[in-house]
Amino acid sequence: MQPRIVTKAPPWHGWVTADLFLLSTASGTFTMAAMVVLLRPWEMDALARAAFLIVFPLMLADLACLILDLGDPARFHHMLRTFKPSSPMSVGVWTISAFSFIAFLAFIAEILDWPQSAIRSIAAAGLVPALVAGAYKGVLFSATAQPGWRRMRWLGGAFAVSSASMGAGLMLALAAGAGQPGAARLFRFIVMWLLVLNALAVRRVMGSTATTGHLSDVGDRRAALRVSLCYTGFIVAGLGVPIVLCAIGGGNSTIDGLTAAIVLGGGLASRQFLVALPHRSAPNRT
Amino acid sequence: MGILADLFYPFRRPAQPPARPATGFFTDTTLCIGCKACEVACKQWNQLPSDGFNFTGDSYDNTQALSGTTWRHVVFVEQFPQPQKTESGFAPEALDIEALLAEPPAGRWLMMSDVCKHCGIAPCEIACPTGALIVNEFSNIYVQNDICNGCGYCVAACPFGVIARSPLDGHAHKCTLCYDRQRDDMPPACAKACPTGSIQFGPIDELRVRAHARLEELDARGVSGAYLYGDSPSASYSALNAFFLLIDKPDRYGLPNDPERPQLHLRGDYLRAAFGTLAALAVIAASLMSHVF
Numbered sequence: 001m002q003p004r005i006v007t008k009a010p011p012w013h014g015w016v017t018a019d020l021f022l023l024s025t026a027s028g029t030f031t032m033a034a035m036v037v038l039l040r041p042w043e044m045d046a047l048a049r050a051a052f053l054i055v056f057p058l059m060l061a062d063l064a065c066l067i068l069d070l071g072d073p074a075r076f077h078h079m080l081r082t083f084k085p086s087s088p089m090s091v092g093v094w095t096i097s098a099f100s101f102i103a104f105l106a107f108i109a110e111i112l113d114w115p116q117s118a119i120r121s122i123a124a125a126g127l128v129p130a131l132v133a134g135a136y137k138g139v140l141f142s143a144t145a146q147p148g149w150r151r152m153r154w155l156g157g158a159f160a161v162s163s164a165s166m167g168a169g170l171m172l173a174l175a176a177g178a179g180q181p182g183a184a185r186l187f188r189f190i191v192m193w194l195l196v197l198n199a200l201a202v203r204r205v206m207g208s209t210a211t212t213g214h215l216s217d218v219g220d221r222r223a224a225l226r227v228s229l230c231y232t233g234f235i236v237a238g239l240g241v242p243i244v245l246c247a248i249g250g251g252n253s254t255i256d257g258l259t260a261a262i263v264l265g266g267g268l269a270s271r272q273f274l275v276a277l278p279h280r281s282a283p284n285r286t
Numbered sequence: 287m288g289i290l291a292d293l294f295y296p297f298r299r300p301a302q303p304p305a306r307p308a309t310g311f312f313t314d315t316t317l318c319i320g321c322k323a324c325e326v327a328c329k330q331w332n333q334l335p336s337d338g339f340n341f342t343g344d345s346y347d348n349t350q351a352l353s354g355t356t357w358r359h360v361v362f363v364e365q366f367p368q369p370q371k372t373e374s375g376f377a378p379e380a381l382d383i384e385a386l387l388a389e390p391p392a393g394r395w396l397m398m399s400d401v402c403k404h405c406g407i408a409p410c411e412i413a414c415p416t417g418a419l420i421v422n423e424f425s426n427i428y429v430q431n432d433i434c435n436g437c438g439y440c441v442a443a444c445p446f447g448v449i450a451r452s453p454l455d456g457h458a459h460k461c462t463l464c465y466d467r468q469r470d471d472m473p474p475a476c477a478k479a480c481p482t483g484s485i486q487f488g489p490i491d492e493l494r495v496r497a498h499a500r501l502e503e504l505d506a507r508g509v510s511g512a513y514l515y516g517d518s519p520s521a522s523y524s525a526l527n528a529f530f531l532l533i534d535k536p537d538r539y540g541l542p543n544d545p546e547r548p549q550l551h552l553r554g555d556y557l558r559a560a561f562g563t564l565a566a567l568a569v570i571a572a573s574l575m576s577h578v579f
Contacts, residue, residue, distance in 0.1 A: 006540050008351075010442035011451045032570065039574040071436015071456025075416075078296045078435045082417040086549060089439045090415035131567065135559040142555050145409065145445035145548045156555050157562025164566035190573045197565055278442075 007145050009278035015069035020137055020271040022062035023096070024159070025264065027134035028167020030055045030103060032190075034123035034130065036171075041116065044183050049110050050174055052119075056107035059100045066096075088140040095132045102126035134163030141274065148227070148277035154204035161201045162267055165194035169242075169263030176256035184256050191263060192246035199239045206231045226280075230273055238266025296416075296433055308425035309468065310404055310527030311477065312493040314500060315539070316512065317484035318397040320346060320360055325399075327479035328358040331464065335454065352400060354452030357461040358476050359400045361540055366393030398530065398539045399476070399485055402427065402448045402461035403516060406524035409548050410440035410449050418458070425490070425527060426463040434458050445523075445545045463528075490527055497531060509533065515541060522546040 033051035036044050067076045080097070084090040106122045108114075138159030141149045149155070168191045175183035206228075242262045249255030328334065334355045342348050345362035352359045408427045411419040418433035419440060429449075436456040440449050449460040464474035472478070477487035486493060497514055504512045512533050516526030523545040536543050 006447045006537075006542055007445060008441050008447040008450055010438040011436075012438055012442075031567075035567075035570050035574055039571065069437075071438065071451050071458075072434070074292075075296075075433075075435035077293065078416040078418070078433055079437070081296050081433070082415070084412075084415065084417075086412045086552065087415050087439070088552075089413065089437065093415055131563045135563050139552070139555045139559050140439075143413070143548050143552050144439075144442040145546070146442050149442075150546070150548060153551060153555060154558050154562070156559025157565075160559055160562035161566045164570065168570070186573065190570060193569045193573065194566060197569060201562055 005147055007147065007278070009146065010144075011071070012069065012275055015065045017268070017272045017275045019062055019065040019069065020275070021268045022058050022065060023137070024134055024163035024267060024271070025166050025170060026055050026058035026062060026103065027099065027130045028163040028165070029058070029170045030099070030106070030126055030130040030167070031134065031164055032167045032171045032187075034127050037120055037123040038127075041120070044175075044180070044186075045116075047171065047174055047178065047180065047183055048123075049119075050178070051171060052103075052106040052110050054170070054174075056100075056103040059096075059103045063096075063100060088136055088143055092133070092136045092140060095129050095136060099126065099129035099133045102129060131160070134167075135160035146278040149274075152205050154201060158198070158201035158205050161194060161198045162270070165191060165198050166264055166267045168194055169260040169267075172256055172263075173260035176253040176260070179253070181251060184253070185250070188246045188249070188256065188259070191259065192243055195239045195243050195246070195263070199235055199243075202231065202235055202239070227277070234266065234270050234273070238262065238270060242266070303423045305425075306423045308490045308527065309463065309488065310426070310490040310493060310529070311401060311463070311474075312486045312488075312497050312529060312531070313399055313401070314484050314486065314497075314531045315396065315398040316504065316509070316531060316533060317482045318360070318399055319482055319484075320362055320395075320397040321481060322349075322360050323479040323481060324476035324485055325349060325356070325358045325360055327475040328461075329356075331467070331475035332357065332462070352402075352448050352450070352460070354450040354457075354459040355454070357401065357459070361396075361398045361400050363396035363398075363534075363538055364393070365396065365534075365538075396534060396538065398532070399480075400540065401476070401528055402463075403446055403529075404461075404463060404527035406519065406527060407547060408524075409443040409445065412549050413439045413443035415439060422465060424463065424465070424468055426465065426468075427460075428462055428465055429458055429460060431455075431457055431459070443548050445542055445548065493529075497529070500531060504531075520544070522550060 029051050033048040036048040067073045070076055079093040082090060083094055102122060102125055106119070106126065109119050109122055135156050138156035142152045142155045144150055168187055172184060172187035172191055175187050242259045245255055245259040249259060334357065337349065337353070337356055340348050342350055344350070345364050347360070347362045349356055349359045404426050408421070411421060411427050415437060416433055416435055418430045420428055420430060422428040434457040436451050436458060438451055440458050441451060449458050451457065452459050467474060473487045477485045486496065494517055497517055501512055501514065512531060514529060515532050515536055516529035519525045524547070532539060
């Protein structure tokens with residue numbers, strides 16, 4: 001007999017899904033733009049600057065989701081009372097605060113047309129907070145007692161790679177939209193290899209859940225089968241299809257746009273699946 | 287002025303009271319008669335609202351679970367032979383009065399008053415990003431309601447499904463082990479109300495001695511299979527300051543068989559996240575530095 005699930009699903013729903021999507025997209029896009037500014041500024045400066053203009057509004061929307069998700073939104077600033085490395089949420093709050101400030105600086109720098117050296121400094125300063133912001137949510141979920149999440153030892157790694165691929169997807173869409181075939185080719189290449197890495201990371205997440213015999217921890221066998229099918233669906237539709245599109249769609253801006261849409265849509269769908277997992281496991285305990 | 291006061295109030299740190307001897311609960315389930323006096327006393331003392339006048343059809347359990355407004359829950363577990371179902375309904379011979387009254391009895395009724403475990407190393411307190419959850423001077427886990435902002439991370443962290451966010455105020459709530467009564471040297475309301483001594487309150491060391499003596503007594507009386515749940519730490523979880531004497535598997539009472547501290551793998555999880563980040567960064571950097579337009 002399968003032991004009864006006794007944990008309560010956390011009161012996290014749509015706002016959290018939106019937060020995961022926006023934060024991953026914003027941090028991934030900032031990472032891509034910052035790397036471009038630091039490593040190849042002479043070729044794609046305009047594209048990186050456009051990306052910096054997008055990141056801050058994304059972060060504003062993300063902060064709104066984070067606040068609205070609280071049981072008492074008027075107390076959002078209580079998060080800044082303490083810093084606890086033992087709490088991934090506390091680490092995340094401070095990281096997001098730092099990243100939002102740097103995203104704001106990058107936004108202002110673009111609006112006011114600050115010199116290139118200032119933008120390079122901002123990009124360098126924001127790289128570490130952006131990378132941590134892209135990855136920490138995975139650790140936040142895996143360090144819980146929730147069925148499904150608690151065995152996902154590689155979820156932090158998977159989030160890091162997924163955030164980067166979503167940022168690269170957005171950069172690909174920008175390059176295709178701006179009519180820059182050279183930049184589009186570069187980002188197609190990056191998207192493809194990040195998605196390959198993402199597939200490996202998702203495989204690790206799936207493996208750490210299944211091999212320890214705890215996939216059935218999401219409920220009965222039928223629920224476990226549904227979860228397995230969803231994982232497979234994400235790998236095939238969300239990762240396999242865009243990898244193929246990247247490989248065959250050279251020079252076609254419509255295919256580039258479609259690729260970016262699938263990467264971002266897949267990121268959103270997988271995050272919604274993740275947020276819903278404990279609720280599916282313990283439907284009467286939310 | 288009011289807004290500014292609200293803004294800065296949570297950052298004030300008053301002096302901590304001096305530590306007192308650690309206290310807790312020892313719940314002897316063999317003594318529980320399912321009267322629910324503990325549930326009522328808890329609701330009454332803590333001024334918790336009613337959960338509704340519900341009929342669940344699940345034994346005598348109309349409370350069902352601990353929640354943000356229910357901090358004590360009496361679990362009813364019926365262990366009787368199931369009547370055989372026939373074409374015309376349930377077979378009457380399975381409910382034979384002789385069989386039901388036979389010794390040893392063909393079935394039994396387990397009852398347990400469930401509550402927050404006040405874990406020695408509490409995952410909820412570790413997870414709380416605001417510092418609303420604290421270990422108070424009695425070594426009990428206490429929610430500061432003026433600090434909690436209802437993020438819900440403690441709910442995700444609790445392996446026992448105890449703490450919950452209340453829909454009434456949006457904050458997390460659970461048993462306080464009657465902190466206010468303890469400060470006035472009074473026992474918690476549930477322990478005071480328990481008519482059979484199933485819920486015992488006191489210094490945790492004293493409770494452990496009492497619990498082991500009770501085990502020996504049960505053993506001498508021929509009650510087999512009794513054991514203590516949570517009185518000592520396991521490989522994956524700390525000792526509980528609210529521990530139980532059980533006579534069946536923990537999951538029969540709605541307790542996890544092998545609770546695991548969620549933060550047990552935290553360092554490894556951080557390292558694996560860093561590895562994924564570095565791998566992604568390496569792909570991006572290598573592509574940017576090597577790709578030719």
